[in-house]
Amino acid sequence: MSENRKFILKLYITGHTARSERAIKNLRRICEDDLGGKYEMRVIDILEQPQLAEDEKILATPTLIRVLPPPLRRIIGDLSDTEKVLVGLDLLPLDNN
Numbered sequence: 897m898s899e900n901r902k903f904i905l906k907l908y909i910t911g912h913t914a915r916s917e918r919a920i921k922n923l924r925r926i927c928e929d930d931l932g933g934k935y936e937m938r939v940i941d942i943l944e945q946p947q948l949a950e951d952e953k954i955l956a957t958p959t960l961i962r963v964l965p966p967p968l969r970r971i972i973g974d975l976s977d978t979e980k981v982l983v984g985l986d987l988l989p990l991d992n993n
Contacts, residue, residue: 903927903935903985904964910957911943915974919958922975930987960984 907923909916920939927935942949942957952961962969962985971984982988 905937906961908954908959919974
């Protein structure tokens with residue numbers, strides 16, 4: 897990872913469900929373990945801020961959007977598959993096996 901690259905991440909959730917809490921916990925762990933503090937994470941509850949979800953065309957939750965660095969990426973699910981999340985964030989190359 898480039899030393900000056902900072903990640904801006906938005907995690908859209910629906911209420912404080914077990915699935916939402918799991919996604920938050922998994923994202924925090926991944927950010928701490930793999931982004932080395934070079935990230936800004938925002939959790940958006942679409943029940944409280946439905947317009948933001950509509951603006952981003954969120955169809956399912958939890959949805960993680962990587963805003964920066966470009967290009968924009970989306971990952972849907974509770975983020976429990978760390979390898980899939982890292983590939984989605986462009987931190988791991990796609991395994992072509």
